[in-house]
Amino acid sequence: MKNRFINTVKLRQGLTDTASSVLALILAFIVSGLLVAITGVNPIEVFASLFKGGLGSGMALAGTLNRMAPIMLAGLAITAGNSCGVFNIGFDGQFLLGFLFAGFAGYMLPLPSVLLIPVTFAAAILGAMLWALVPTLLNIKRDINIIFSCIMMNYIGKYLVNYLIQKFPGYVPTSGGSPNIREAAELPYFIEQPYKISLGVLVSLLCLVGLYVILFKMRTGYEMRATGLSRSAAYSAGIAVQKKAFAGMMLSGVFAGICAALELMGTTGRVLEDYAPGYMGLGIAIAMLGRQNPVLILISAFLFAAMKNGTTLMQMNTGISAQFVLVIQGLLIIFIGIGPLFRYLLNKRSERRLRKNA
Amino acid sequence: MLSFLQYMFVATFRLGTPIAVTSMGACFSQRTGINNIGLDAQMTMGALLGVCGSYWFNNAWIGVLIGMLAGIIMGLIHGFVVNTCGAPMAVSSQALILFSEGLTIIILFAVFGNIGYSNQVASISNTPILANIPLVGGILSQLSPLVYLGILVLIALNFLLYKSPIGLHMQACGEHPRAADTAGINVTLYRYIGVMTSGALGGLGGAMLSIGYMNLFQDGMIAGRGFLALGAISLGGHTLRGSYIAGLLFGFFDALQLYVQTTNAPIPSQFVQMIPYLASLLVIVFASGKNSKRGQPPAALGQPYSKISGTR
Numbered sequence: 001m002k003n004r005f006i007n008t009v010k011l012r013q014g015l016t017d018t019a020s021s022v023l024a025l026i027l028a029f030i031v032s033g034l035l036v037a038i039t040g041v042n043p044i045e046v047f048a049s050l051f052k053g054g055l056g057s058g059m060a061l062a063g064t065l066n067r068m069a070p071i072m073l074a075g076l077a078i079t080a081g082n083s084c085g086v087f088n089i090g091f092d093g094q095f096l097l098g099f100l101f102a103g104f105a106g107y108m109l110p111l112p113s114v115l116l117i118p119v120t121f122a123a124a125i126l127g128a129m130l131w132a133l134v135p136t137l138l139n140i141k142r143d144i145n146i147i148f149s150c151i152m153m154n155y156i157g158k159y160l161v162n163y164l165i166q167k168f169p170g171y172v173p174t175s176g177g178s179p180n181i182r183e184a185a186e187l188p189y190f191i192e193q194p195y196k197i198s199l200g201v202l203v204s205l206l207c208l209v210g211l212y213v214i215l216f217k218m219r220t221g222y223e224m225r226a227t228g229l230s231r232s233a234a235y236s237a238g239i240a241v242q243k244k245a246f247a248g249m250m251l252s253g254v255f256a257g258i259c260a261a262l263e264l265m266g267t268t269g270r271v272l273e274d275y276a277p278g279y280m281g282l283g284i285a286i287a288m289l290g291r292q293n294p295v296l297i298l299i300s301a302f303l304f305a306a307m308k309n310g311t312t313l314m315q316m317n318t319g320i321s322a323q324f325v326l327v328i329q330g331l332l333i334i335f336i337g338i339g340p341l342f343r344y345l346l347n348k349r350s351e352r353r354l355r356k357n358a
Numbered sequence: 359m360l361s362f363l364q365y366m367f368v369a370t371f372r373l374g375t376p377i378a379v380t381s382m383g384a385c386f387s388q389r390t391g392i393n394n395i396g397l398d399a400q401m402t403m404g405a406l407l408g409v410c411g412s413y414w415f416n417n418a419w420i421g422v423l424i425g426m427l428a429g430i431i432m433g434l435i436h437g438f439v440v441n442t443c444g445a446p447m448a449v450s451s452q453a454l455i456l457f458s459e460g461l462t463i464i465i466l467f468a469v470f471g472n473i474g475y476s477n478q479v480a481s482i483s484n485t486p487i488l489a490n491i492p493l494v495g496g497i498l499s500q501l502s503p504l505v506y507l508g509i510l511v512l513i514a515l516n517f518l519l520y521k522s523p524i525g526l527h528m529q530a531c532g533e534h535p536r537a538a539d540t541a542g543i544n545v546t547l548y549r550y551i552g553v554m555t556s557g558a559l560g561g562l563g564g565a566m567l568s569i570g571y572m573n574l575f576q577d578g579m580i581a582g583r584g585f586l587a588l589g590a591i592s593l594g595g596h597t598l599r600g601s602y603i604a605g606l607l608f609g610f611f612d613a614l615q616l617y618v619q620t621t622n623a624p625i626p627s628q629f630v631q632m633i634p635y636l637a638s639l640l641v642i643v644f645a646s647g648k649n650s651k652r653g654q655p656p657a658a659l660g661q662p663y664s665k666i667s668g669t670r
Contacts, residue, residue, distance in 0.1 A: 035461070039468045087448055089395075089585075142646055145592040147395075149642075151585045155635040163628035281456050288449040321463045321473055330457025334435065337445030337453065344666040 020342050021289075024335035032328045036320060046318050050325070053313025054306035062195035064302065064309040069200035069266065071308070072301035073259035074279035075286025076211050077252045079297065082287055083215055084248025085228040090135055090150030091280040093157030094128040094253050098260030100161045101127030103271035106181030106264065107168065113184040120185050120265060125257035131157055132253030136246055146249075162273050177272040187265040200266040205298075207258060212294045214251070224248055225292075282308075285333050304329065364497055366613055371505050372571055373616075374609015376401070376563040379508045381587035381594070381601040383559025386515055387433075388591065390552030391532035391545075392441055393660040394433070396451030397560050397584030399458035403428040404561025405568035406462055409575040410469050412479040418569050419482065422504065425565035426558045432458070433557020437550050440660075444667025447660050462577060474577045481573035502570040504562070511559070512602050519598060528552060532656030535663040539670070545663050560584070586634075593642050595653035604638075611637045 033043035054064050074091065081088035088094075102124035109116055135149035165171065168178040191197040215221035226234040227244040235241045259279060264271070282304050290297030307329065311322035380401060384394045394400075407428035412421030432454055439450040463473055470476045482502055489499040519525035528548045530538035535545045567583075568575045586608050593607070594600025611634035618630045662669050 035464055039464055089448075138643065142643055144642055144646055148589040148592045149639060151582075151589050152635045152639040154585075155582070156632055156639070159628040159632040159635075163626050281452055284448055284452040285456070288446065288452075321467070323460045323463045326456045326460030327464065328460075330453045330455070330460060333449055333453035334439055334457070337439040337449050338443040340443045340445075340667050 016343055016346070017339075020339040021336060023342060024332055024339065027335045028328055028332040031331050032324070035327060036324065039320075041318055041320055046314055046320055046324070049317040050307065050310040050314045052310070054308075054310030058195050060309065060313075062197055064306045065201050066196075066198045066266065067309050068301050068305035069198065069204040070259045070262045070277075070279060071282050071305050072204045072286070072297065073207060073255050073262060074283030075290060075297055075301050076207055076283075077255035077259060078280075078283040078287035079290060079292060080211060080215075080255055081248050081252035083221075083228045083292060084224045084245050084251075085231060086146065086245050086248050086252070088132070088150065088249060088252040088256075089147050089280070090132060090153050091252070091256050091283060092276070093150070093154035094131045094256035095260045095263075095279060096157045096161045096275065097131040098124035098128035098257035099264055099275065100164055100271055102257075102261045102264045103178050103181060104168070106185030107179060107270075110182075111184065113188070116182065116184045117187065117265065120181075121258060121261045124261035124264070125254050128257030128260060129250055129253040132249050132256070136249045140242065140246070158274070161271070165271055165273055168271075177268075177270050177275075180270045181264065185265055186269065187262070198266050200262040203258065203262065207255065208294050208298060211251075211255075215292065220244075220247070282329075285329060288333065289336060362617070365617065366610070368497060368500050369613030369616065370606060370610040371501050372609070373612045374606035375505045375508045376566040376571075377583055377587045377590060377608050378602045378605025379511065379566065380560045380563035380584060381590035381605040382508075382512055382515065382598050383556040383563075384587060385591045385594070385596060385598055385601040386519065386559075387552040387556035388596065388659055389519060389532045389656055390528045390549045391535060391656060391658045391661065391663070392437060392549050392553045392556075393447045394436060394451065394553060394556045394560075395447055395588060396432070396436060396454040397556075397587050398580050398582065399451070399454035399584070400429040400432045400557050400560030401564035401567070401580045401584050401587075402458045402462060403432050404564030405579060406465055406476075406564075406575050408561070408565030409476045409479050409568045410465065412481070412569050413469070413477060416480055418480045421479070421569050422482075422562065422565045425568075426561040429557040429559070429561020429564065430554050431557070433554045433560070434550070436557070437553035441546070441549050441553070441662050442664045442666055444662035444664065444669060466575070466577065476575040478573050479569065481569045483569075483571060483573070502566065504566045504570040508562075508566075508602075511562075512598065515555075516598050529656070531663075532658055535658055535661070536670075539663070549663070560587075563587070589638065592655075593638060593645075596655050597653050600653065607641070608634055608638060 029047065033047065036043045036046055053060055055061055077091055078088060102120045105123035106116065106120045109119060111119060131153055135146050135153055138144040138149050139146045165178050170179045172179070187199045189196045190199040190202050215225060223234070223239045224244045224247060226237065226239055227241045231241050263277065286297060286300045286304060289300040307325045311325050314320055315322050380397050384397055387394045404425035408421045408425030411424030412418045436450050436454060439445045440447050466472055466476060482504065485499050485501060485503045489495045491498060519528060527538065527543045530543060531545045531548045539545050564580065567579060587605060590604035590608060591601045594604035615630055615633040618625065619627060664670050
């Protein structure tokens with residue numbers, strides 16, 4: 001009896017959550033449509049080509065899936081930090097260092113593919129963790145605000161990477177980046193027919209499952225989540241909260257590194273100067289929409305990847321700049337953020353009706 | 359040597375004031391309990407709408423006002439999403455940053471017909487009235503009047519927050535909103551005032567860059583200065599004065615960095631560009647420690663307080 005009660009409550013909660021997410025999506029499209037209409041472009045045409053470019057054909061779908069891999073890793077990185085109560089705003093710097101380390105490994109090491117790809121992943125993880133370690137240690141040893149040091153490390157990392165790219169053997173000035181990585185380091189396709197799907201998709205799904213297992217099926221994960229929910233309560237329960245926060249930041253760094261490796265081996269093929277794909281913003285958005293739920297993380301990562309993938313066709317058909325999708329994404333997050341308002345208004349209405357009936 | 363000092367003085371205030379003003383505003387908002395991470399969004403909108411206003415009315419001061427208004431609207435949205443609806447602050451801030459980045463393109467295209475930059479508009483980059491002051495007039499008149507406005511705002515807000523009853527009420531909202539509410543203080547109102555002030559000052563900071571320093575808007579011109587302003591708060595020990603001075607310190611390092619670039623020193627340019635960030639990090643490493651008496655953020659920072667989010 002009690003069990004059934006919990007299930008209906010959970011179901012209702014899930015339904016209202018879904019309803020408010022769908023409502024937020026609709027509102028985001030309406031408002032951004034109005035904004036684009038101001039510039040004199042037909043919004044329906046814009047959304048149609050965005051949809052067609054992201055999901056409209058098998059090839060578009062495959063492209064979206066391939067784009068999803070690094071985007072989802074960014075979401076996992078932010079989720080891992082948030083679960084332990086640390087907000088990893090240093091993702092961008094960690095990503096760039098991982099990018100550089102992976103590029104160096106993929107370019108320098110004369111290994112067969114079977115060895116080179118794991119080594120490149122490991123190099124990226126090492127680079128990203130190194131960059132996550134500095135703010136964490138500064139926080140533990142000198143009590144320095146982790147947000148501040150992460151932001152500074154992002155900029156330091158950006159300029160350091162720009163400098164080190166020039167130190168690659170065989171660097172060509174004004175090429176905008178390092179030389180290409182070895183062919184053996186490029187990610188193979190795990191499905192070739194009918195559309196090419198990169199191994200990165202499989203890696204990203206494994207990482208999603210991995211994070212779920214760590215957070216929800218292991219003792220460490222339980223302690224991490226407890227730390228994230230209430231540091232003082234976790235401390236009172238005998239959990240080493242500082243260690244858990246440290247672990248959260250490192251885990252976030254690992255995912256940032258994998259994200260960078262996927263981007264390098266699957267998309268760019270070399271380390272680029274001033275590279276800013278904007279994954280941190282998307283990662284934060286995914287982490288917030290996903291709320292530690294693997295299915296929701298997968299759905300939102302897919303949605304953002306589809307939007308990113310659809311921009312090329314949208315730009316070609318309507319002349320609207322690719323940055324327009326940022327408006328949709330920003331509005332979507334804002335409307336999901338004000339979800340409690342919808343719920344509050346709904347509850348108030350039903351309360352009033354109850355009072356009337358009584 | 360004298361000309362170097364003169365350059366450093368002028369450049370420090372020119373480059374530092376936008377960050378300092380934004381940082382002061384965000385610190386003010388933090389004191390009432392709302393953490394505003396999306397300062398980049400407010401600065402971008404302030405810079406862009408400032409240029410638009412100056413273009414529409416051919417008057418840079420009206421541009422500044424419109425830029426501040428744009429910042430206030432961004433602040434209002436942030437306050438509503440974070441405080442009233444109880445969404446995590448990072449969510450709303452990131453959403454606003456994404457939103458403003460995209461909106462920039464739409465507005466630039468709608469108003470100027472370009473995508474990357476605006477037309478050149480009326481600007482206020484120096485203060486000719488001060489030129490008549492003997493000895494220092496020549497230097498002081500090179501600075502925008504907005505630089506002086508920033509200092510006046512600092513004095514006013516400092517008085518308001520630390521010396522007036524209203525300011526104490528505001529601080530109570532940041533330390534313990536429930537206690538403040540019990541004492542009859544309107545927490546929601548004061549928090550909205552806090553976050554809207556931060557929005558206005560973020561807009562002012564942005565407008566300072568676009569029409570107080572240059573005379574046009576370029577896509578990406580804010581370049582993370584909002585995050586620097588956020589860093590300046592913790593560098594300045596979470597006080598208004600401290601964050602203002604820390605913001606100017608960023609300006610100083612930035613000026614130094616630009617100077618070193620012109621001297622052909624045998625240092626790779628990337629390391630020179632790193633100076634502001636590395637120096638700030640080192641400053642805070644040496645200034646803090648377990649035993650230092652640095653200011654703390656308010657106790658209830660980032661905790662929503664409203665009926666809708668179920669926290670009241």
